[in-house]
Amino acid sequence: MQNVKKLQLPLQTLSLVTGFMVWVLLSSLMSFIKQDISLTAGQISLITAVPVILGSVLRVPLGYYTNKFGARWLFILSMLFLILPVGYLSMANSFMDLIIAGLFLGIGGAVFSVGVTSLPKYYPKEKHGFVNGIYGVGNIGTAVTSFGAPIIAGMYSWRLAVLTFIVPLALFAILNFVFGDKHEPKVNTSLKQQIMSVYKNNKLWFLSFFYFLTFGSFVALTVYLPNFLVSEFDLSSVDAGLRTAGFIVLCTLMRPIGGWLGDKFDPFKVLMIVFTGLTISGILLSFSPTILLYTIGSLSVAFFSGIGNGTIFKLVPLYFSKQAGIVNGIVAAMGGLGGFFPPIILTLVFEINGHYAIGFMALSQFALASLIIILWMYYTDKLTISDYIVKNAGQAILVTDEHSKIMKTNKAFEKVTGYEESEVIGQKPSVLSSGVQDKAFYLEMWDQLASTGIWQGEIMNKRKNGELYKQWLSISTLKDAGGNVTNYVGVFSEITETKKA
Secondary structure (H helix, E strand, O other), rough: HHHHHHHHHHHHHHHHHHHHHHHHHHHHHHHHHHOOOOOOOOHHHHHHOOOOHHHOOHHHHHHHHHHHHHHHHHHHHHHHHHHHHHHHOOOOHHHHHHHHHHHHHOOHHOHHHHHHHHHHHOOOOHHHHHHHHHHHHHHHHHHHHHHHHHHHHHHOOOHHHHHHHHHHHHHHHHHHHHHHHOOOOOOOOHHHHHHHHOOOHHHHHHHHHHHHHHHHHHHHHHHHHHEEEEHHOOOOHHHHHHHHHHHHHHHHHHHHHHHHHHOOOOOHHEEEHHHHHHHHHHHHHHHOHHHHHHHHHHHHHHHHHHHHHHHHHHHHHHHHOOOHHHHHHHHHHHHOOOOOOOHHHHHHHHHHHOOOOHHHHHHHHHHHHHHHHHHHHHHOOOOOOOHHHHHHOEEEEEEEEEEEEEEEEHHHHHHHOOOOOOHHHHHHHHHHHHOOOOOOHHHHHHHHHHHHHHHHHEEEEEEOOEEEEEEEEEEEEEEOOOOOOOEEEEEEEEOOHHHHH
């Protein structure tokens, strides 16, 4: 059983690689397809953008159904279904054939929600950012196709290149059937209930907006660069594919680093740097007349958006611990949609005024807006434990997680109880129990906490040296943006001397 759990991260990551490989088939092979099928510039932009539609919209239900049925079945069914549009694409002869095939190829991008919902179940919270970052390395699948598909098409034909992708789809359907976790923890709350519990929360939409920009810029340039580099700078299809693959690889490698940074440091501060970098990158792309400057601008987008992609999913479980599936789906969907509009807008802008500067400047403005929002969130956030402890440093403080295991104390706690913080971390507050209060006392305490979120009263506890003392204790319940209990905070002071006086 333990070995099966260890397999889930590499298995699901490689399954995502496969899904992303087929997701960008059209954009990677467009320079070959348009030689075989007559297409206008507007039609090409629509064809390369359309896989993003289902790749975005389906991320919400896939995140939900992953919680309900587990990642194993979601990956199996997705891989098997993708064989159909891949086969259909290999026989395409018209603009409409390409649109239909591209629409259903979008499922390859939608599977992203499966892993970000499933994998955190196997790891503690302090590793969620890094784990989701590792899973996000599955983005490398787009690089595999951007580089590999044009080579195969050049050697044989684009139709044969498309058909080769049926092999990894069938392989990973089988591998998930054999090695997928049949006993993954399930969550069986209705989709409507989960959406209703989060949709009014502004933090959900702020996170969605951030990912709309970071992942959207990655997707947009991934699908736009191959054809853009050929038409704008007269590069060969293989050269354009290689440069696009470099963009994808850099962005992908930065994703786990972004997750690690989100675990190691304040994720808000990391995102401040990300959006500052993207603001400057957008300006650079707007004024890039040469391939050198354009390359620098594109790679800087890859660098900062990759870090942002990894960091944002560190914030999701921080705010929505019990609705992570649906929230991951919504945030991921918005990220996918962020890749749908830019290619179309860039083409329209070019057709109107003959250059792309206004379109790329929009990236800079969106990044600047995100920077302002993240600064506001950082300075107005009231749920951080460290702020709470500093504010109440005059009294003894005890902070537990949702399972009542001690996470943090302060110096006043040590002075009253005799216990250093390192001695009680991971234990329950019962380490202080004097045995004076009976079971009914504690049952009443927890009932009141559950109903009102706060309990106050006198209680007899025991110091480390065994001495009994009376204290006035106030316990408060902290909840995340989805209304789920995340912490209990106990604030107390000794009243034995006061009573004697």
